[in-house]
Amino acid sequence: xxxxxxxxxxxxxxxxxxxxxxxxxxxxxxxxxxxxxxxxxxxxxxxxxxxxxxxxxxxxxxxxxxxxxxxxxxxxxxxxxxxxxxxxxxxxxxxxxxxxxxxxxxxxxxxxxxxxxxxxxxxxxxxxxxxxxxxxxxxxxxxxxxxxxxxxxxxxxxxxxxxxxxxxxxxxxxxxxxxxxxxxxxxxxxxxxxxxxxxxxxxxxxxxxxxxxxxxxxxxxxxxxxxxxxxxxxxxxxxxxxxxxxxxxxxxxxxxxxxxxxxxxxxxxxxxxxxxxxxxxxxxxxxxxxxxx
Amino acid sequence: xxxxxxxxxxxxxxxxxxxxxxxxxxxxxxxxxxxxxxxxxxxxxxxxxxxxxxxxxxxxxxxxxxxxxxxxxxxxxxxxxxxxxxxxxxxxxxxxxxxxxxxxxxxxxxxxxxxxxxxxxxxxxxxxxxxxxxxxxxxxxxxxxxxxxxxxxxxxxxxxxxxxxxxxxxxxxxxxxxxxxxxxxxxxxxxxxxxxxxxxxxxxxxxxxxxxxxxxxxxxxxxxxxxxxxxxxxxxxxxxxxxxxxxxx
Numbered sequence: 001x002x003x004x005x006x007x008x009x010x011x012x013x014x015x016x017x018x019x020x021x022x023x024x025x026x027x028x029x030x031x032x033x034x035x036x037x038x039x040x041x042x043x044x045x046x047x048x049x050x051x052x053x054x055x056x057x058x059x060x061x062x063x064x065x066x067x068x069x070x071x072x073x074x075x076x077x078x079x080x081x082x083x084x085x086x087x088x089x090x091x092x093x094x095x096x097x098x099x100x101x102x103x104x105x106x107x108x109x110x111x112x113x114x115x116x117x118x119x120x121x122x123x124x125x126x127x128x129x130x131x132x133x134x135x136x137x138x139x140x141x142x143x144x145x146x147x148x149x150x151x152x153x154x155x156x157x158x159x160x161x162x163x164x165x166x167x168x169x170x171x172x173x174x175x176x177x178x179x180x181x182x183x184x185x186x187x188x189x190x191x192x193x194x195x196x197x198x199x200x201x202x203x204x205x206x207x208x209x210x211x212x213x214x215x216x217x218x219x220x221x222x223x224x225x226x227x228x229x230x231x232x233x234x235x236x237x238x239x240x241x242x243x244x245x246x247x248x249x250x251x252x253x254x255x256x257x258x259x260x261x262x263x264x265x266x267x268x269x270x271x272x273x274x275x276x277x278x279x280x281x282x283x284x285x286x287x288x289x290x291x292x293x
Numbered sequence: 294x295x296x297x298x299x300x301x302x303x304x305x306x307x308x309x310x311x312x313x314x315x316x317x318x319x320x321x322x323x324x325x326x327x328x329x330x331x332x333x334x335x336x337x338x339x340x341x342x343x344x345x346x347x348x349x350x351x352x353x354x355x356x357x358x359x360x361x362x363x364x365x366x367x368x369x370x371x372x373x374x375x376x377x378x379x380x381x382x383x384x385x386x387x388x389x390x391x392x393x394x395x396x397x398x399x400x401x402x403x404x405x406x407x408x409x410x411x412x413x414x415x416x417x418x419x420x421x422x423x424x425x426x427x428x429x430x431x432x433x434x435x436x437x438x439x440x441x442x443x444x445x446x447x448x449x450x451x452x453x454x455x456x457x458x459x460x461x462x463x464x465x466x467x468x469x470x471x472x473x474x475x476x477x478x479x480x481x482x483x484x485x486x487x488x489x490x491x492x493x494x495x496x497x498x499x500x501x502x503x504x505x506x507x508x509x510x511x512x513x514x515x516x517x518x519x520x521x522x523x524x525x526x527x528x529x530x531x532x533x534x535x536x537x538x539x540x541x542x
Contacts, residue, residue: 178383183371
């Protein structure tokens with residue numbers, strides 16, 4: 001029983017990054033209608049930023065959030081206006097998708113060239129600290145990851161629900177042309193959504209550097225996991241995406257413990273396929289998506 | 294004669310190699326309700342899209358209060374007060390009624406008078422006040438059309454362009470919507486409406502243009518056109534009744 005509880009908790013904590021990444025994917029998909037496959041690579045890129053800031057300048061990873069997230073947001077705006085703006089205006093979304101794939105390979109290989117494939121880890125003094133509750137050990141950095149993910153989800157949720165621009169972002173996911181007809185700049189709406197998506201990658205990067213030892217090859221795997229979480233959570237649903245990330249973490253954790261560590265990935269992709277077959281709108285997204293038609 | 298608010302001069306529009314408008318000219322004077330009628334594919338919606346800035350003309354000019362709109366952005370035109378109620382309403386079904394209206398007043402120019410605009414919309418369409426916290430996608434067809442018009446009113450328009458307000462509505466609802474458009478007009482908004490329901494449109498307008506295959510083929514007051522034999526044969530015979538079902542584009 002204790003072990004099961006420990007596995008479940010580890011799973012939830014493990015899934016937080018999938019959750020953050022999935023929220024980002026959801027925002028980008030909602031406005032631009034592309035699966036931003038480079039999301040994982042951006043997370044690794046910002047994990048490196050955190051790692052280098054920590055290793056070279058001694059800046060604590062949690063302080064790095066104040067640097068990483070704004071930088072990532074600006075990078076997102078920059079990427080949108082240089083790479084994706086014109087592609088987003090084209091009806092054929094394959095162009096944007098191919099751009100994302102190209103960006104992913106470019107970032108991955110640049111990181112491999114500059115920083116080698118050696119695993120890196122921001123080895124803070126508290127990295128191995130655990131909190132013991134009863135018989136269960138909870139890793140401090142992973143618990144922090146969960147707290148950060150919840151805060152991030154809340155901020156994004158608040159932005160989408162309570163601000164004028166956030167409302168426009170949600171409207172854009174339903175009908176971009178109608179948004180344009182109200183005099184709202186579709187490029188700005190997409191750029192902000194993209195900026196927040198990459199900003200979340202900046203946040204996930206901090207979490208990654210403080211929790212895992214990572215290398216440049218993690219990017220694609222993470223993008224796929226985030227995509228699975230996105231499919232589970234349903235598109236355009238912040239809490240759905242976050243919860244789905246956590247659920248995916250639990251599934252992997254359970255699978256790894258009870259079936260074998262090597263099975264974790266296979267199980268999560270099997271879940272992905274099953275969900276797409278039986279619940280194409282996601283486990284939470286059924287109602288909203290049906291109404292759209 | 295009132296001064297022209299909108300003047301379209303010799304406008305031509307092409308979609309790739311396909312020409313949709315051939316040198317169309319029309320004027321909409323301030324304070325009028327002007328109808329643009331014609332069958333499916335006549336180029337009515339294309340004309341509206343060119344005025345709102347969704348597409349740019351290949352030839353000709355669009356003047357608003359004497360200013361050539363040229364290749365200005367949609368945002369610029371909405372800021373000038375040109376607001377379109379698009380065909381098929383194009384609401385945001387996942388947003389609440391209130392949020393839909395809020396987005397209508399997105400531009401800084403319209404934010405100051407936001408509360409007054411909202412009151413104006415709610416007094417025009419009381420049902421929207423009742424439903425303001427419900428999802429727009431759950432409204433009935435007539436209510437959705439009201440919301441689409443209400444959203445445009447939120448932008449404090451000088452000129453509202455309504456594309457096929459009666460599309461998909463029952464005759465009773467169509468009548469109700471036309472009454473509301475008339476009320477809106479009486480409150481001082483200039484209106485340019487596109488209609489396939491020629492009979493209703495001509496009865497409710499000060500002036501009308503008839504379009505066919507990218508040309509304006511006739512114009513006059515609503516009464517004049519209603520009395521026109523040629524037009525009656527072409528649009529108000531039995532075919533007009535069945536012709537209402539299609540969708541212009």
